[in-house]
Amino acid sequence: MRIETAAYASRWQGVAPSAKALFALGGMGAAWVATRPGTLAVLAAVMALTALVGARVPPRTYMAVALPPLGFLLLSCLTMLVTPGVDGAWHWAASLNPAVLPTVERTALRSLAMLAALLGFVLSTPLPDLLALLRRLRTPELLLDLMALCYRMLFVLRQAWDEGVTAQSARLGYRGWRNAWRSTGLLAGQMAVQVWQRAGALQMAAEARGYQGTLRFLPAVFPQARRQNAWAALAAALLLLAAAGDRL
Amino acid sequence: MNTLLEMKAVSHTFADGSAGLHDCSLVLGSGRRHALLGANGAGKTTLLQHLNGLLRPNAGQLLLEGRPYDYGRNGLAQLRRRVGLVFQNPERQLFSAQVEEDVSFGPLNLGLDEATVRARVKAALEAVGLADQARRAVHHLSFGQKKRVCIAGVLAMEPDVLLLDEPMAGLDAPMQEALAALLDRLAARGVTILLSTHDIDFAYGWADDIHLMAGGRVSASGPAQRIGADIDALEAAGQRPPLALALHAHLVTRGVLPAGSGSGTAPRSVDAVLDALRILPFKPLMKTST
Numbered sequence: 001m002r003i004e005t006a007a008y009a010s011r012w013q014g015v016a017p018s019a020k021a022l023f024a025l026g027g028m029g030a031a032w033v034a035t036r037p038g039t040l041a042v043l044a045a046v047m048a049l050t051a052l053v054g055a056r057v058p059p060r061t062y063m064a065v066a067l068p069p070l071g072f073l074l075l076s077c078l079t080m081l082v083t084p085g086v087d088g089a090w091h092w093a094a095s096l097n098p099a100v101l102p103t104v105e106r107t108a109l110r111s112l113a114m115l116a117a118l119l120g121f122v123l124s125t126p127l128p129d130l131l132a133l134l135r136r137l138r139t140p141e142l143l144l145d146l147m148a149l150c151y152r153m154l155f156v157l158r159q160a161w162d163e164g165v166t167a168q169s170a171r172l173g174y175r176g177w178r179n180a181w182r183s184t185g186l187l188a189g190q191m192a193v194q195v196w197q198r199a200g201a202l203q204m205a206a207e208a209r210g211y212q213g214t215l216r217f218l219p220a221v222f223p224q225a226r227r228q229n230a231w232a233a234l235a236a237a238l239l240l241l242a243a244a245g246d247r248l
Numbered sequence: 249m250n251t252l253l254e255m256k257a258v259s260h261t262f263a264d265g266s267a268g269l270h271d272c273s274l275v276l277g278s279g280r281r282h283a284l285l286g287a288n289g290a291g292k293t294t295l296l297q298h299l300n301g302l303l304r305p306n307a308g309q310l311l312l313e314g315r316p317y318d319y320g321r322n323g324l325a326q327l328r329r330r331v332g333l334v335f336q337n338p339e340r341q342l343f344s345a346q347v348e349e350d351v352s353f354g355p356l357n358l359g360l361d362e363a364t365v366r367a368r369v370k371a372a373l374e375a376v377g378l379a380d381q382a383r384r385a386v387h388h389l390s391f392g393q394k395k396r397v398c399i400a401g402v403l404a405m406e407p408d409v410l411l412l413d414e415p416m417a418g419l420d421a422p423m424q425e426a427l428a429a430l431l432d433r434l435a436a437r438g439v440t441i442l443l444s445t446h447d448i449d450f451a452y453g454w455a456d457d458i459h460l461m462a463g464g465r466v467s468a469s470g471p472a473q474r475i476g477a478d479i480d481a482l483e484a485a486g487q488r489p490p491l492a493l494a495l496h497a498h499l500v501t502r503g504v505l506p507a508g509s510g511s512g513t514a515p516r517s518v519d520a521v522l523d524a525l526r527i528l529p530f531k532p533l534m535k536t537s538t
Contacts, residue, residue: 008385126385128345152343155387159339201340208300208333209401210325210357217344218352218365220383 002061003122010124011056016225017129018136019232020121023050026236027117030243031110037102039246040109043239047116055124066119073111080104127151132219145215153198160194161187251314252278252440253299253331253409255466258308260294268294269305270464276409281435282442283451283472286461287486292444293336295461296411299442300333329358332407336414338394347373347389347397348382354405365404372404376430392423399430410434412443416450428454452476452490453517460485473514492518499525 007013012020027047034040051057081104083093093100122130131144131151164187168174173183206215222228253276260268269291276282286292297303298310301317301324310317317327332354335341344350351372355365373379376396386394395415402410412431416424431454435441445451451458451472458475460468460482468481475481476490492515499505505524515521 004385008388126346128349128385131345148345149343151345152386156339159387198340201335201337202343204297204302205335205341206343206353208302208328208335209354209405210328211353212321212325212357215343216353216356217346217349218356218362218369220346220348221366 002064004127006057006061006065006123007126009056009058012054012124013126014222015124016222016228017125017133018222018225019228020125021133022229022232023235024117024121026232026239027120028114029236030239031113031117032243033240033247034110034113034243035106035246037105037109039243040106040113043243044109044113044116046239047113047120051116051120051123055120057120057123062119062123065123066115069115073108073115076111077104077108080107129220132217135219141214148215148217149202153195156198157191157195160198161191164190250278251275252312254311254314255295255298256309256311258298258305258310259464260298260303260305267464268303269298272308272465274459274466274469276440276442277457278408278440279435279438280440280456281431281454282440282457282459283455284442284444284459284461285446285448285451285485285487286444287446290461290485291464292461293413294464295466296333296413296442296444299409299411300331301327302333325358329405330407331409331411332402332405333411334398334402334413334415336417338391338398341398341401342386342394345385345387347378347384347386350386350397351400351404354401358405368404368406369400372400375403375433376400377426392419395419396427399427403434407439409440409442412441414444414446416445416447424450448476448482448487448489449491449517452492460487462486472516477514492516492521495521496524504528 027043031040031043034043048062052059052062080100081093082090083096085091085096093104127147128151131148134147135141135144165174165183168183168187172179174180203211253274255272255274258269258272262268272291272295274295284292284295294303298305301319304319312327312330317323342350344353348369351369352365355368360368369382370379373382376399378393378396378400381389381393386397389397395418399412399415410431415427415431419427428450431441431443455472457470458468458472459466460475462485467485468475468478470478476493479489482489495518496505496515499521500507505521505528515524
């Protein structure tokens with residue numbers, strides 16, 4: 001929900017998603033090419049600052065969204081740093097093989113830069129725009145239809161769930177843990193019926209508007225797309241050039 | 249009156265055995281504003297879904313311009329292009345993430361080219377006053393706005409007949425007025441409108457024709473002024489007389505208003521009764537001594 005809210009509030013919401021994707025791809029490509037820790041750190045900082053300053057993503061939202069993958073990254077690095085020895089005990093990998101530290105450092109920074117590139121894209125691009133971009137890139141229609149329906153149903157069901165909880169609370173359904181568990185169970189069971197009914201209702205509504213097996217929607221138009229794509233390509237090329245310097 | 253849609257002795261029983269419609273007949277005149285009035289469970293939604301071809305009758309027949317409904321794939325596509333249905337609950341109609349996308353769904357299904365669809369989407373959103381919300385996410389809209397998106401989604405298909413299932417439900421007074429004004433504009437463009445409602449005052453004030461429903465059938469049909477004054481027919485359908493008529497009758501009985509005031513006919517709304525009172529010469533109340 002945070003990602004969704006940030007994407008709609010982003011200053012770059014009106015920027016062509018192809019341009020944002022191009023820039024993010026450039027960042028990811030550069031992170032893949034770069035080898036020096038310094039370059040990777042600068043790349044990560046540039047991508048993060050672009051999202052925070054350029055797209056005006058609130059820092060608190062950025063951190064909240066970044067925390068779960070950062071935790072995953074930390075855990076992964078720890079498993080690389082700690083290794084079982086021949087005696088069956090756990091040892092710092094660096095004490096057994098000092099060459100492992102630069103590898104861990106590079107992997108962590110590369111992941112960080114990749115994450116920053118990806119976050120910049122998703123935090124400034126509403127999902128419908130992303131779907132439109134995927135449609136243009138000839139992603140299978142069935143997959144896109146499923147994504148569109150799941151996305152919409154997520155909000156419909158969340159609203160239904162919230163209304164159910166409110167209605168139960170109004171009748172003391174959450175007074176005491178025993179009641180709370182019972183109410184939650186009842187609501188979860190009821191939601192299954194609701195999902196079934198809502199799916200039927202959506203099918204009927206689609207048929208009323210001439211549905212013939214494919215969900216077809218009008219793609220959004222971005223009048224400045226050509227210019228924005230050119231700028232994004234230029235920025236991506238600069239990132240790639242800077243990263244390629246590491247390999248020369 | 250040119251008959252556009254007709255229902256002849258239609259009966260429908262649902263899979264669980266409950267009766268939806270029973271020997272139901274209805275005639276809709278072209279270019280008129282129709283109100284379908286009935287209590288909960290009278291069969292209003294079932295009737296609307298039959299008119300749009302979503303439900304098929306177990307018995308009886310439906311006709312569009314005198315021709316029986318064609319329930320084949322092409323026939324249904326053609327029917328739904330001409331007869332659009334707006335559902336009561338917008339959450340059950342909107343399934344796209346973005347306003348513009350959802351409105352484009354119907355016209356794209358008609359096989360129109362992108363430029364035409366874009367023009368229709370723009371016109372439909374302008375008609376419902378949501379032109380500036382085209383790129384907003386559906387779940388960020390208010391209930392009233394979602395309802396208007398639903399209407400735009402059907403308007404973009406440019407139907408000849410617009411069916412609305414309780415469009416006023418859940419809307420506040422200003423939104424109801426805005427929606428009534430929108431329906432008036434559509435009617436002025438020649439669109440035939442049939443809406444279902446519980447609100448007899450709105451139906452009496454707005455519609456050209458009222459159709460009363462009870463027990464799965466249309467029990468009375470006719471011009472709003474005749475049906476509004478037919479106390480027996482209203483009672484049979486579980487409806488009270490329109491407030492404007494009752495108020496007018498009381499004022500006439502007490503000699504405040506002359507019979508037939510309000511441009512020579514019975515007033516269609518409480519506002520019209522008030523207007524009739526306003527044009528009377530002002531007579532201050534005399535103090536009575538006891």
